[in-house]
Amino acid sequence: MKVQSNDFIALSEIAIHDKDLQEAVGSGTRTAYNKRQKSMFAHTHEHGEAMRQQAAEAKRRALxxxxxLLETAEANLTKNGFNVEWAVDAAEANKLVLEIAKKHGVKTVTKSKSMLSEELGVNHAMENAGLRVVETDLGEYIIQLNDEPPSHIVAPVIHKTKPEIRDIFIRELGMEYTDDAGEMVAFARKMLRDDFLNSDMGISGGNFVIAETGSLALVMNEGNGRMCxxxxxxxxxxxGIEKLVESVEDYTTLTQVLAxxxxxxxxxxxxxxxxxxxREDEDDGPEHVYIIFVxxxxxxxxxxxxxxxxACIRCGACQNACPVYRSTGGHAYGWVYGGPIGxxxxxxxxxxxxxxxxxxxxSLCGSCKEVCPVDIDLPRMLLDLRWDLVQAGESKTGWNMGMKMWAIGMTSPARFSLGGVAARAGQFVMGDYMPGVLGNWTKYRDFPDFAPKSFRQQWKERQ
Ligand code: SF4
Known part of the structure; x- marks a missing residue:
């Protein structure tokens, strides 16, 4: 997938002016966020927090x-009959997929949802080699029809409204007009049924690999994963090599917080x-199972x-909680992963x-860390990356100058007071909108009013 992340500002502008996207992403993320809060703290807040810390420890220990763990997993997976392969990068992973497909005479591939496969561009590689690839997760199926990447880790089509999806089905599949979501789903289900039955090879991701038992764990809400x-x-x-967990016990903790x-x-x-x-005494199931650790x-x-x-377990909660993602959706981030983790x-x-x-x-509001089921300190890493940008000379001159002026103002009480007076006077003259480049800040939001008196003034008066 082409990287367009340097166009974040331009892509965000487009997203902010897209009314359908605003409606779809706004309501999708709000609903998911509210449901998360209810389910995570269904018993007590302390219980939910304890579950979260237990999950965080399980992932940290695994890391x-x-x-x-990778060695233990390889040994136990092999004992169970998996073929274990290793890929250092996307090119190697795609080459392995194509070799396996060739070895087994594969022509049609059904896929269940996998963000790693987006990262590797595996669909592209298979299509270039002449294979027919069908995404079978409903959201992925829709965006494959519309030739676009996922916009959310868990809900790839979160950015589309129901009428937009209806129009894609009519245009690409010849569906008869309906506004009924149930009928649309039934239609897609019928289309996919033949693909499942005629598929030569299934591709999935892997939510967890349990090292002690040599097992692959997959969680999903549609039956497509089991079919694939x-x-x-x-x-x-x-x-991904980071998907290892030590034990079944750790898996059960993580799978609960993930859902x-x-x-x-x-x-x-x-x-x-x-x-x-x-197994020999089983009538169905795949004859060959490969795990490619990437x-x-x-x-x-x-x-x-x-x-x-x-440690990320790809739950998408940080995306649902993030005020930036809620305004832009995932495509603005210009690559596979959007939101704070992206x-x-x-x-x-x-x-x-x-x-x-x-x-x-x-905005470094901290919501992403607060909702993360494995307590990843995303704001800390975002700050560190900003520091790395400065060190690498990748930060903008205007930004650097602004920060320097900020530092000058903040390191002297007299300059700090003067700055406060100037800011209040400036707001009195200009109102809620700032001029020039500073206007980027107030283009979509009012500038908050300064307090008429500073804290220092009030403190002095009260003494
Ligand atoms: S960073 Fe945390 S909240 Fe965000 S997707 Fe990963 S696990 Fe979920």
Whole structure:
């Protein structure tokens, strides 16, 4: 996927003026956020917080022991009949997928949702090789028809309204006109049924790999994942190396917070643990199951003070809580991952110079950390990335000058007071809108009123 993250400001402008997108993303994220709050704290706030900290510890422990866990997982997965492969980058992962497809004479591939596959551009690679690839998660199916990338980690089509989806189905599939969401879903289901039955190979991601049992865990809300992993004779799971967990116990903790944080459910509708290909005494299931562990930049992140980002379990809660994402949707971030986790991961994966605006795409309000089921300190990493930008000479001159002036004002009580007087006077003259470049700030929001008297003045008067 082409990286367009340096166009964040321009892409955001487009998103902000798109009425349909505003309606769809606004209501989608609000609903998901409210459901998350209800489900996470269904018992007590303390219970929800304890669950979150237990999940955070499970992921941190797994990351600390990652090299050993990968070896244990490989041994146990192999014992269970999985074929374990390793890919250092996207090119190697795609090459492996194509080799496996060729070996088994694959022509048609059904896919369940996988953000890693978006990162690798695996659909593209397979289509270029002449394979027919069908996304079977309903949201992914819709955006594949409309030839666009996902806009949200969990809800790829969050940016589309119902009428827009109806029009895509009519245009691309010849659906008869209907406004009934149930009829649209039934129509898509019927279309996908034949693809499932005729598929030679299924591709999935992997939410977790449980090292102690050598199992692949997948959570989903549509039956498509089970169809992709059980109907075709070949199944490939593309799994990032950070998806390891130590034990079944850790998996059960994580899967609960994942569902609660992502969709506000206690558990997803389909919660699967796969233990390899079908056994001799089983009538169905895949004959060959491959797990491709993908690095693609993860080892580099592991060696930095951003390693914490690898704990992400892709629930999308930080996107739902983020005031920036809520206004722009995911496409504005210009690569696979949007929202606060995207603002951290994208510069780390594609290079700071290719995603310079993203660390600034945050008000640092802290909502992302507050809702993160594994307590990732996203605001801290966004600040550190801003520092890295300055060090790399990638921050804008205007911004640097502004920060220098801010520092001059903040390091002397006299200058600080003078600045306050000047700011109050400036607001009196200009009102709520600032001139020139400063006007970018007030273009879409009023500037908050300064207090008529500063804290220092009031303190002095009260003494
Ligand atoms: S950073 Fe946390 S909240 Fe955001 S997607 Fe990852 S796990 Fe979910």
């Amino acid at each position: 600390r022991n990652l090299p050993d 992993t059980s109907v075709p004779k070949v199944h490939i799971a593309l799994v 609660r944080s992502g969709t506000g459910q206690n558990l997803t509708v389909y919660t699967n643990i796969l233990n390899g290909p079908s 690095d693609n930049g993860r080892s580099d992140i592991y060696a930095t003070n951003y390693a914490e980002a690898l 603002a951290v991961l994208t510069p780390l994966y594609v290079g700071l110079e290719n995603a310079a605006p993203l660390p600034h795409a945050s």
